[in-house]
Every structure is written in structure tokens, then in C-alpha cells.
Amino acid sequence: MSTRRKTIIVATSWLVAGWASAAPALAADDAAARFFEDKVRPTLADRCYECHGPASGKGKAKLRVDSREALLRGGESGPAIVPGEPDRSLLLLAIRHDGAVAMPPKSRLDQAEIDAIAAWVKAGAPWPSESGARADAATPAGGLAGWGKEARAFWAFQPLTSPSLPGVADPKWARSPIDRFILARLEAAGLHPSPPADRRTLIRRATIDLIGLPPMPEEVEAFVRDASADAFDRVLDRLLASPHYGERWGRHWLDVARYADSNGMDDNLAYSDAWRYRDYVIASFNADEPFPRFLEAQLAGDILAGSDPKRRDERVVATGFLAIGPKMLAEDDPVKQQMDIVDEQLDTTCRTFLGLTMGCARCHDHKFDPLAMADYYALAGIFKSTRTMLSFRVDSKWNATGLETAQAALRLEDLETIIDRHDNALVNGNTNAMPAEERAARARLLEDAKAEYARIPKAMSVAEGSVGDVPVFLRGNHLTPGPVVRRGFPTILAGSDQAPLPSSQSGRLELARWLGSPTNPLTARVLVNRVWRWHFGRGIVPSADNFGRLGQVPSHPELLDWLATRFIADGWSIKALHRRILLSQTYQMSTSWDEKAAQVDPEDRLFWRMRRSRLDAETLRDAILAVCGLLDPASGGPPMASKPFQNLTATGDASRPTLYESRRRSVYLPILRGALYDQFQAFDFPDPAVANGDRVATTVASQSLFLMNGPLMKSAPAQLARALLDRAGIADEDRLRDLCLRLFARPAGEDELRGWEAFLRRYQDARSLASEKPEDRRNLAWQGLCRALMSSNEFLYIE
Incomplete structure (x- = not known):
């Protein structure tokens, strides 16, 4: 079975199980919509619409497949689908070529596409509502005229406000402005906040929150005995100054950056230098790098590198954000391979910094948010003008940059040329006609070049590529190009009168500066919401990665904007944001139960108490090592011994028993796509192939068995x-x-x-x-x- 098919089967199995679980309905709807938009609608549009789509009139055999109603109504042979029963659905019989009719008639769908449609039908064939969406979703167009007033007026797209503090009946409780926003909503609902946590609970909570380790007994006792008014302030000072802070909060960012030490996908090749990006993230959090500078380095560090030679290596390493994603390296179509990598970079960037799902706009205008195909391809031009890979072909290699000396960088480029030449000859050349001596010589030269390549300090990185705008690809297919779209930013956020991007540069630096600008309403909101989520177990916007209409609305919109504006005013300092939150009465509440509050607000959306939360996978492991005196304080460096471009699955290294025997912090363990550490899997470590600003917390038997x-x-x-x-x-x-x-x-x-x-x-x-x-x-x-x-x-x- 192919890796791609395995991936689809795993994803669809998870999806069906997720829809049947007791998870919140909104989260299930979001997952269903994402799966449909990513895996089902593109197949229908690309392979079926020509005969059964919007432009086909009643459709051949009177069948249309561009809406759920049309599929249920069916054509001359009857209903095309029976929700929940793929084996009784004519559509599945046709695409499997198992019935009297075989569709598409000229070429069967890929098995992965069939599996995805079968899983969709099995789950009830959910078709996301198109209320408020454009009527002609397949037509690329700029501007916002096609969306209704409601879609354009959605809260997330509005400018940041500076709300005034609300009045409260109990001002003595409200120690900070945060408390006033929380208390005002509680009082309006006739509720009261929970009593404060005791000092032992508070220091354990804050210590694990900020550094991911339990407090030492002497630290607890010192805080309990300290009766001074600023005792907790000084605890926070100590924790925020600890090098362990960056290890804890850097790990949260690595979730969003979909960090991994291997590629996954078809060939699970070792990312031997990805660890440098991990170490950069940890160091940046410890240094409290202002968030716009942190953002700029990750999207455009290579462009900025020349402006400050002392920080050149750091900035190059930071662009690993764009380079470390999963890549289909054995793709036969080089243009599709490039555009798939562009799509992954674009979607990750938008989810990470804007909380928007732009990926579906590759094939059609967004169904829910005012984001056109033209907006997608305006961004796609920026990333297509960026060099991520050395080439696009079977067995392609990613870009890297030499560090420390100019000579190292130049030699690395020479070696990449040598590796590419011999690798291409041995993999793609006519090796049957090649003399055995030549094959052996090329193989020896290739291994020698790889060995020298491994010794040169380098970073997975991106660089400027061939700069240019791209056309809209109709239905996401690069074989059917439409009008060319000028590179730029989403119109709903940046306006329709945008200055042209430089003709000689990709536009990544301009994109980074726009994302980190106070005039962009989403970046600050998304970041403060992520920090809030990790302190309280739930974001002010519960759907941390989706601020669009398929996500959830904020429970306290004024508080969200107040935090965002203060975050900007504080110089975009994440440590200052921590202090602001942790010094509030809201954070220092206990988990005490209140029956009335539970009846009025069973999900605690009003934050009437602190949520009890389980240690995540890494913190549990680190806590076990720490209390047992086994934790190794060493930091940084490679997580495992591997050779560049080593296939970890083929060599068996991905399942080596000794791979996780290290006693260092969990953030320094290998993260291998498709072969995660079993303890991490048991305790809900997120999929490192996608950006994830949230984590679920399941309770299953395997966790008890592990313990x-x-x-x-x-x-x-x-x-x-x-x-x-x-x-x-x-x-x-x-x-x-x-x-x-x-x-x-x-x-x-x-x-x-x-x-x-x-x-x-x-x-x-x-x-x-x-x-x-x-x-x-x-x-x-x-x-x-x-x-x-x-x-x-x-x-x-x-x-």
C-alpha cells in the first residue's frame, strides 16, 4: 500500500471516529468541513465537474455532483449517494469501477481519492453550508463585491479597538483590567468567580505553565513562607528568567510551526539540521524577541541576513519555518510538486499568524470567509518566488545554507551541485546503459560528497528564487491556468489599493512586515489568544487556529482586543503578556466547583473558575524525570545521529529502541513524522505535519497501561x-x-x-x-x- 494511501486511510479513520465521538459539535463541524474542502470537493471539481458540474446544465445522465442535494436527488439511475453507506452508493460503485457504469470513464481515480470519498459518505456526506458565500465559487475574482455585508463585517476582519474598562459591582476583586472584563460578564450572568487558589497550588500551576517542570520542594516552601505583597511577582521574575522558559514556550511554538526532524510523506528522510530551527525558537523565547522581529526572521531572515552580519546565521536558521514542512519528494509532476510545497507554506503561514484557513482557496473562493482565489494566488506568487528545493523531480532535495563562514556557504553550494548531478544520473538516468564502472564511480563520488556535506555546519532554509507573479489555476489544476494575479496580501485585511511588491524580490519581507504591523488586526489577536489558551486550557477564541466563520466567536471580544492592543503597546513582549495574565485574579482562581455556575455555563466559557488540565506529553515525561532526579540539564544540539537525506524508514532508524533513551528535556527528543515516540502518541502529541495551536486531551486505556x-x-x-x-x-x-x-x-x-x-x-x-x-x-x-x-x-x- 502506498504511503499516500496510508495517509488518507489514517486521516479518514480519524475523521470518522472524530465525528462519532463526544467532541464538541463545532470542532467536529470544522474537521468535517476541512476534510471535505481538502480531500473531496477538489476531486469532484477536477474529475467530475466537466460532465456533472455547474457548467453542464442538468449534467450528463441528468446528474450533477456540485451540491449535496444534487447527489441525493441523483440522475437517471437514481440517488448517487446513500449517506452513511458507501457500499450502497452509486457514486462509489462508479468511481470504484465496480458497477455497470465506470467513472471517470477514461481513467480511474487514485485509490486515495476513492478512499476519501468513501469516508466522506460513510460519515454522512456532510456538505458545509454555503450561507454567505459567493454564488459562483469557481470563478476567481479580486475584491470583495461578491461577498455579502455579513461576511465582510465579521468580527475578525475589523480593526483592533481600545475598549474602555467595564464597570463592575465588586471592584475590590478586580485586581487588574483583565479581571474587570471577566467579572463584568460573570455579574451579568448572575455568577461569581471562584475563590483564590492556595499558595501551593498557585506556585505549582505557574511553574508548570511557564517552565514545564514541577517546582522543587524548597521553592514551594519559600513562597509559602513569604508574606510580602510582591512574593508572586518575584516568583514570576525567576521563572521568566529561567532557560527552561524557552524550552516550554518554544515547544508551544513548535506545535504551530509543525516542527519535525524528518519529512514523513512518501520518503521519511531525516531533516538532519532541523534542530537548529528548534534551538533558534527556544533562544528567541528566552530573549523575549519582540514578536514582529521573530515573525520577520522566520519568513524573511535570509533577506535580512545581510543587514547585520552578527545575526546572519540566526536569521538564516529562522527561515527553517518555511523549510521544515512535509514534502512529497517522489512526485512525478515537477510543477505540481512545487505548487504543493507553496500550498503547504502558504496555509501554514496563514493559520499560524492570521488564524485563517487559506488552503481551500487554491481550488475555489473560500466558502465562508471573504477570501478569493485571487487572494490565494497573490500569496502563492510570493512563496513560488522563494527557493525551498534545489530541484523539483523524483528524489528532489531541499535547500540549505552554510553557516559560520563564507567559505562554508560557497563549498555547500558546490557540493549541492555535485550531489544533484550524480544523484540525477543514478536515479533518473538510463543506468541499464551505464557501464558498471561508471555507476560505481558515480555512487562513490556521491557518497563522498554527502559525507563532506554532512560535516559542513548548515541550516535548512529558504532563499530568493525566480521572482514572478502566478496565474490562478482553475480548480487548483496547474494545467488549466487562468489570469495572472499580482502578488499581494488578502484584500479583506490589506485593502484593494495595495502598493506593488518589488519586482526583484519575492515579497516575503513585505509580507512579514505587514503581518507584524499594528494595522493588521489578526496577528496580535491570534498570538494573545494562543498564550491565553495555554494558561487557561481554552482560548478566548476556542478555535485557536481558525478565526474565520467556521471557527468559534470570542467569548470576551473586548478583552481580546484589550490584550492585543496592550501587547502591541508593550513592544510585542510575550513575557510582559505572561506577567499581565498571571498577576490577575482570574488566573489565580481555584478550580472550585459551583453548581449554579455549572448549570448556567457548563463549559466555563465565562471563566468562572480555573480549568483543571492534564500534563501534556512532554511535561509529563519531564516531570517524571525531574522528581526522580534523572533530568539531564543539557540543552540544544542534534536529537539523533543521522546522515543528510537518510531514509529513516528504509534503514530502520525510525524505530530504533534506543532513539528515546536520552534523559534531556522532551523538546530535545526526535520528532519523526510517521513514527512518533510511543509515549507522545499515548498522551495526545499533535500531528507534526500540520500547524496546531491547540491540543486535545483524551482519556484512554493505553495511558494507564503506559503508567x-x-x-x-x-x-x-x-x-x-x-x-x-x-x-x-x-x-x-x-x-x-x-x-x-x-x-x-x-x-x-x-x-x-x-x-x-x-x-x-x-x-x-x-x-x-x-x-x-x-x-x-x-x-x-x-x-x-x-x-x-x-x-x-x-x-x-x-x-
């Missing part, structure tokens, strides 16, 4: 037990008190101590351990207790 039997949960509790037992001259009760402080940041209760002591006695007296030495039985009992407590909800969850 009972996983390799880490066998070795780490053993180390913790040894450390406790090696403390000479203290009673077991004191060891238990110390254990409770380490794991839960609080003193143990007397009833807990008695229960744990009873557990130790029963464990040591178990018949299964009768043959063990007394000291071994004691060690095993303490290991069992440590594992049990580290598997408890109190350890796994943040209050």
Missing part, C-alpha cells in the same frame, strides 16, 4: 525509591513526607501517611516476593508506591 508498564515508569520510580532509601538516619514517615512534597507540592495528611505505610507493609509481605531478600522486598515496595503516586491524578493534573 503501569512503560519503560520510563519502570526505571524512574526505581531511581526515586533508591534516593529516598539512601537517606540514612531518618524514619520512613519522613521519607513519605518528602515524597509527597516532591510529587504534589504539599504536606502529606496523617491518613495518607497511614495508608501509604500499610501499602508498603502489604507489598513487602506479598507471597510473590517471598523468595526475595528483605532489602530487595523493601526496594520493590517503595518502587511500587512511587509508581502508584506518580500515576495518580494529583500528579498528572494541574489544579
